Amino acid sequence: MDKISLANYPALTYKDQQVSIEINCPGARDYTKMSYPVKYGLFSRIETPELIFEFNLNHEIRHARSKEDGWSHPSEWLKRTMGDDWVYYSTGGYAGVVESIGEYYLPNLMYQTNSLLGGKPFETPEVAKILGDWHTLLSKIEVNTPSLPAKAAQWLGSIKQVLPEDLARKAKKLFAISGDRATVLPPDARHSDYDIIPITIQDGCLYKCRFCKVKNKKVFQERTRQDIRNQIIALKALYGKDLINYNAIFLGEHDALNAPMDLILYAARTAHEELGFSDSYMREPMLYFFGSVDALLNADDRLFDRLNRLPFHTCINIGLESADDDTLSLIGKPISARKVRRAFEKMQAINQKFARVEMTGNFVMDRGLSEAHTLAMLDLVRGSINHTRPKGSVYLSPLKFGSPSREVLFDFYHLKTQSRLPMFLYIIQRL
Ligand code: SF4
Known part of the structure; x- marks a missing residue:
């Protein structure tokens, strides 16, 4: 490790016929795209013949899966987010997941979103049992043997003490720090x-x-430096011991690029320093935010050069x-196609010039939209670029929520084969 030492997180393993406990498992330190489940950061695990639960360094549950026959696939699992949502990661049941979303696992969300893929895992009894009863299942695990190391017994007691109500309260505290829950995270956050x-x-x-x-x-209203600093200090306390498992920030809300350059840089630098990212277990810090077309066109050109020099890889x-x-007017977006094209050109120029800054863009997608919309988009992602580029993903965002559709998925694949930029579906995910 870099500045923190693994000696402060001694690994401990206990195993008998009924239970296995692993404390301080060293998970992956880099986010990777793998076709098998990768667990990141330092965490601890308890396994019985019925279940596997994993916990963060604050003794909060973060992953779970049942070992019962009804569980769809041994590589599929549930992840609990800091917003206290459960996300079911499925293999998608067929090979198209990585082509569609750029990841090997498909996040199935508990709330309505615009995903075109996925089944209804939350309706299966095994998933419902974990969501409704994980703490009862955990409470029933007793290890009454003198061979259980004292540290493991202490850990078992600590994880049982964190109740679902505590986790819900903590999520509310998290939302209160900034004033609101982030209703949407950038699609690039998938990289973390x-x-x-x-x-x-x-x-x-x-x-x-x-x-x-x-x-x-x-x-639109920017925050003050003091407000941003206060949030960072409060977040540091809230994430507590588990902070070392983080190395990525999202600067909200919906148009951070429209904030003054100095404020953006101040927030990024202060977060990196105060949250101790240079001592994080996770490598390669990431910075994510959204921007509007006008914010991009009006942005000070020095911003991208300065972002490029930060200790982050930045995705905007x-x-x-x-x-x-006509499509912009139909969807009620008060900007012109000319501005969109200029913004797209500027994004390509930034992507070419700055290795550590990546500009990505979203286009809407719906069968009700005209061919002119599709042709105008293809003119940018294919016509304006003379060869395939690996950087600068384009995300297609289905307009309809709660409406998975094979037909729209087929349209997406058709567009993807024509794009000279990486093209993926945008599944809108909240904090
Ligand atoms: S899509 Fe439009 S309304 Fe929605 S957050 Fe962006 S600018 Fe605001």
Whole structure:
């Protein structure tokens, strides 16, 4: 490890016929794209013939799976987020998941979103049992043997003490630090498995587009430096011992790029320092935020050079939505196609010039939209680029929520084969 020492996190293993306990398992230190389940960070695990539960360094449950026959697949698991949602990671049941979303595992969410893929894992009895009863199942695990090391007995007691109500309360505290729950995270946050620390540097957005299901009523307003610092200090206390398992921040809310350059850089630098990212167990710090077309066109060019020099790899996701005027007006986005095209060009120039800054963009997708929308988008992602580029992903965001569709998925694959930029589906995920 770099500055923190594994000696402070001694591994301990206990095993008998009924239970296995592993404390301080050293998981992966880099987020990777693998076709088998990778566990990140330092964590601890308890396994019985019926279940496997994993806990973070604050003794909070973070992964779970049943070993009963009804569980869909041994490589599928549940993950609990800091917002206290459970996400079911499925293999998707067929080979198209990685092509569609850029990841080998498909996140199935407990709430309605715009995903085109996935089944209904939350309706299976095995998943419902874990969600409803995980703490009861955990409480029933008793190890009454003198051979259980004292440290393991202490750990078992500690994990039992954290109740579901405590976790729900902690999620509310997290939302209260910035004032609100982040209703949408950038698609690029998939590169950190959505393990981000949210810091709000501005509220609201510029456009209040008609089609948007994640907007709020707040007018665009940046926060003060003091407010940002206060959030970071509060977040440090909230994440507590588990902070060393984080190395990524999300600067909210919906248009951080429209905040002044100095404020963006201040937030990133202060977070890196105060949250101790240079001592993190996880390597390669990541910085994520959203930007609007106007914010990008008006951005000080020095910003990208300065971001490029930060100890982060930065991903900025721009809501382009469409390069066709009629479609923009239909979805109620008050910008012109000309501006969208200029923004797209600027994104490509930034991607070429700065190795540690990646500009990604979103376009809407729906069978009800005109061919002109598709052609205008293809003109950018194919026509304006003369060869395939690995950087600068384009995300297609289905307009409809709660409406998985094979037909729209087929449309997506058709577009993907034509794009000269990496193209994926955007599954809207909240904190
Ligand atoms: S798409 Fe972006 S700019 Fe438009 S309303 Fe939603 S958050 Fe605001």
